[in-house]
Amino acid sequence: MSHSATAIMSIEKPQVEVEHLNLFYGNSQALTDMSFGIPASQVTALIGPSGCGKSTFLRCINRMNDLVEGLRIEGSITIDGENINDPSLDVIELRRKVGMVFQKWNPFPKSIYENVIYGLRIAGIKERGVLDQAVEQSLKRAALWDEVKDRLQQSAMGLSGGQMQRLCIARAVAVNPEIILMDEPCSALDPRSTSRIEELIRELRGEYTIIIVTHNMQQAARISDYTAYMYLGELIEYGPTQKLFTVPERKETEDYITGRFG
Amino acid sequence: MAPNIQTEIETLKGHIVYLGTVVEENLQCAIKALIEKNPDLAYQVMQTDRVEVDSIEIDVEEACLRIMALHQPVASDLRFLVTVLKVNSDLERIGDLVAKIADKVLLLYKLDPVKFLSDSMQVPEMFNEMFDKTLCMFRQAMEAFINEDTDLAYKVCLADDEVDKAKRTIYNELEEIIMSTPAQHVYLAKLLSVARSTERIADHCTNICEDIIYMQQGKIVRHNMVL
Numbered sequence: 251m252s253h254s255a256t257a258i259m260s261i262e263k264p265q266v267e268v269e270h271l272n273l274f275y276g277n278s279q280a281l282t283d284m285s286f287g288i289p290a291s292q293v294t295a296l297i298g299p300s301g302c303g304k305s306t307f308l309r310c311i312n313r314m315n316d317l318v319e320g321l322r323i324e325g326s327i328t329i330d331g332e333n334i335n336d337p338s339l340d341v342i343e344l345r346r347k348v349g350m351v352f353q354k355w356n357p358f359p360k361s362i363y364e365n366v367i368y369g370l371r372i373a374g375i376k377e378r379g380v381l382d383q384a385v386e387q388s389l390k391r392a393a394l395w396d397e398v399k400d401r402l403q404q405s406a407m408g409l410s411g412g413q414m415q416r417l418c419i420a421r422a423v424a425v426n427p428e429i430i431l432m433d434e435p436c437s438a439l440d441p442r443s444t445s446r447i448e449e450l451i452r453e454l455r456g457e458y459t460i461i462i463v464t465h466n467m468q469q470a471a472r473i474s475d476y477t478a479y480m481y482l483g484e485l486i487e488y489g490p491t492q493k494l495f496t497v498p499e500r501k502e503t504e505d506y507i508t509g510r511f512g
Numbered sequence: 513m514a515p516n517i518q519t520e521i522e523t524l525k526g527h528i529v530y531l532g533t534v535v536e537e538n539l540q541c542a543i544k545a546l547i548e549k550n551p552d553l554a555y556q557v558m559q560t561d562r563v564e565v566d567s568i569e570i571d572v573e574e575a576c577l578r579i580m581a582l583h584q585p586v587a588s589d590l591r592f593l594v595t596v597l598k599v600n601s602d603l604e605r606i607g608d609l610v611a612k613i614a615d616k617v618l619l620l621y622k623l624d625p626v627k628f629l630s631d632s633m634q635v636p637e638m639f640n641e642m643f644d645k646t647l648c649m650f651r652q653a654m655e656a657f658i659n660e661d662t663d664l665a666y667k668v669c670l671a672d673d674e675v676d677k678a679k680r681t682i683y684n685e686l687e688e689i690i691m692s693t694p695a696q697h698v699y700l701a702k703l704l705s706v707a708r709s710t711e712r713i714a715d716h717c718t719n720i721c722e723d724i725i726y727m728q729q730g731k732i733v734r735h736n737m738v739l
Contacts, residue, residue, distance in 0.1 A: 495590075496590060
């Protein structure tokens with residue numbers, strides 16, 4: 251499939267730059283020749299049908315795919331000009347810089363406080379004052395502080411689904427990342443909790459670069475600045491969300507977002 | 513359960529085409545009522561506008577809002593629905609202008625039935641060209657909507673200048689006739705209003721075509737932005 255150049259917008263000074271990215275699981279190719287740039291401090295949504303490679307691509311950005319057997323990557327992904335697949339790169343540092351929030355919230359069976367500072371403890375930070383401040387700041391950024399400030403030492407497992415997901419966002423934010431990857435963060439939440447997470451994403455925008463995979467197209471339209479449509483491992487169209495959802499350039503995108511797909 | 517969006521859109525398109533047909537037939541009847549001096553037909557035109565056109569307009573608007581709420585359309589579906597909302601409103605306004613023309617026929621008849629029906633009062637020949645051009649613009653606008661024909665829509669937009677020109681000619685000539693035959697000034701003043709309504713109908717046809725261009729190409733061409 252050959253794509254017109256105009257359907258894939260080029261971003262001036264992208265923070266994440268993807269060039270001719272190909273990814274193989276053994277003999278099977280999951281991503282094909284993806285090239286585009288993701289701007290800093292904006293929300294970029296990845297949409298496309300199940301199995302099109304959205305999550306696979308997302309996991310490339312902080313090298314979560316490293317341990318997958320038989321996986322091979324060609325091409326490059328650079329973040330702030332640094333090739334993240336460079337063997338000399340410190341993966342722990344990369345994952346500090348590029349945080350991740352998953353579809354199913356995954357707090358540790360520890361206190362709310364310990365969950366937030368987990369990354370900081372791994373980084374060797376022990377000063378109580380620093381940790382206390384990080385907890386307050388991160389929970390405030392995740393819009394959870396007011397709800398949990400009086401029970402920080404209680405187990406995180408007692409929180410509601412929406413609160414647990416916001417706790418995971420606080421945990422990601424605590425290590426001061428530059429980029430936050432979100433893999434369908436609202437797919438298991440009720441509409442009210444979804445709305446709170448979306449509001450949170452709006453607030454975090456500007457401070458962090460957010461890349462979100464979502465199956466909910468209305469959500470992509472609501473919260474993102476740019477949208478990438480992927481199909482069968484290829485990037486079909488990429489551009490400003492407003493344009494993609496009103497006047498998409500490619501028929502494939504049109505068919506998918508209007509539900510004529512398949 | 514709501515039908516799928518494609519079915520809804522096809523049904524809606526049918527409603528707009530039907531509304532267009534009713535308005536077009538009413539426009540033809542209004543012109544006929546004026547030229548043939550038929551007050552009964554003029555009354556019928558006004559009734560059709562009040563009973564049928566206004567009611568279809570509301571049904572179409574409600575259908576658009578329901579589809580938007582239930583299906584949250586994007587891309588071409590969204591552009592189609594926004595266009596239908598606007599075309600619907602333009603057709604209803606055309607319907608009102610048609611009724612206004614019919615109203616003038618009734619007014620003239622009521623003022624002096626004998627004189628109105630006499631041979632001394634004839635619609636000047638120069639109106640025919642304006643009526644023909646406006647009817648043609650209307651038909652082509654609906655055709656462009658049905659066939660999603662952007663080229664035809666552009667053509668209709670350009671034709672509006674000719675109707676404007678025809679109206680100016682009619683204004684100038686009617687003013688001269690009023691001066692030379694002041695006894696007929698009431699009748700002629702009503703014809704000025706008919707020319708004005710006809711020109712406004714052509715303007716609404718242009719609006720419809722501008723919206724069709726948006727629906728097809730996603731670009732706004734109002735206020736001569738691109739034309």
